[in-house]
Amino acid sequence: MSDVILEGDPPISLILRRSARAKRISLRISQLDGRVTLTLPKRVPETEAISFAREKETWIRGHLDARGSDVAVAPGAELPIGGQMHRVVAGAGRRVSFSPGEVCVPGAPARTGRRLEGHLKQIARARLAEASDHYAERLGRSYDRITLRDTRSRWGSCSSDGRLMYSWRLILAPPEVLDYVAAHEVAHLAEMNHSAAFWDGVRRIYGDYAAPRRWLRQHGADLHRYRFSL
Structure with a gap:
């Protein structure tokens, strides 16, 4: 696995995961910690996967906004x-x-x-x-x-x-x-x-x-x- 950044405001960190079982590129957003995982078949270039993520950027940001940001438990929280x-x-x-x-x-x-x-x-x-x-x-x-x-x-x-x-x-x-x-x-x-x-x-x-x-x-x-x- 590796991380790449989807530029924007704010930037989004993408976790790239290759899978021998994957037949197509897929996206998953964890509702627990907001991590965005981009799974791609073994032979698909990373550039193609990142282009796929850019096409889905509005969808990704919508889900992240709906989830809300993490809250650091400190005075005032x-x-x-x-x-x-x-x-x-x-x-x-x-x-x-x-x-x-x-x-x-x-x-x-x-x-x-x-x-x-x-x-x-x-x-x-x-x-x-x-x-x-x-x-x-x-x-x-x-x-x-x-x-x-x-x-x-x-x-x-x-x-x-x-x-x-x-x-x-x-x-x-x-x-x-x-x-x-x-x-x-x-x-x-x-x-x-x-x-x-x-x-x-x-x-x-x-x-x-x-x-x-x-x-x-x-x-x-x-x-x-x-x-x-x-």
């Missing part, structure tokens, strides 16, 4: 916590605290993002453990343990030996979305698939999951726009 927007402000004392519409983060401004990330992970672990316990009890099954990661391809997973994994960024989403993901993964303790029986299980322990599932599809990628490490 705004980010969702529990689905509600909070402004990051300097705090006093030693602990991160909340006031209406604000999250107060003490310490050096350069460490604000990392400190808030650590605090949010603690809250996420407690909330996800509470939700997992609740739905496991309703299902009549038990799980082994919970781990948190910053995953990009999935919001959670359940292994065959009962280990649950969640994205800690779920704490940024509305509470009902976090609860739905917990119920979804817990339901896999009984059904390691996405069969009708599995979805019946989710509905039985959670209820109508259509709205939070739709929210994740429409807005979930936005939660990855917030950058806690500068």
Whole structure:
């Protein structure tokens, strides 16, 4: 893979990727990080691929504009916590605290993002453990343990030996979305698939999951726009 720049205002970085399986030039824009990947067959010259990208420049810029830019989490930034927007402000004392519409983060401004990330992970672990316990009890099954990661391809997973994994960024989403993901993964303790029986299980322990599932599809990628490490 290599990078080239599509000139313009602003310039766009293109990742060129050759593929033996590709039969034609294709473009993909990641909704998670805004990376633009240009895939081309082995024998196609790079100049032809770049010309293809120039023809699609309006389409590329439209998608990037719709995605929005990344947000560096620092004093003055705004980010969702529990689905509600909070402004990051300097705090006093030693602990991160909340006031209406604000999250107060003490310490050096350069460490604000990392400190808030650590605090949010603690809250996420407690909330996800509470939700997992609740739905496991309703299902009549038990799980082994919970781990948190910053995953990009999935919001959670359940292994065959009962280990649950969640994205800690779920704490940024509305509470009902976090609860739905917990119920979804817990339901896999009984059904390691996405069969009708599995979805019946989710509905039985959670209820109508259509709205939070739709929210994740429409807005979930936005939660990855917030950058806690500068």
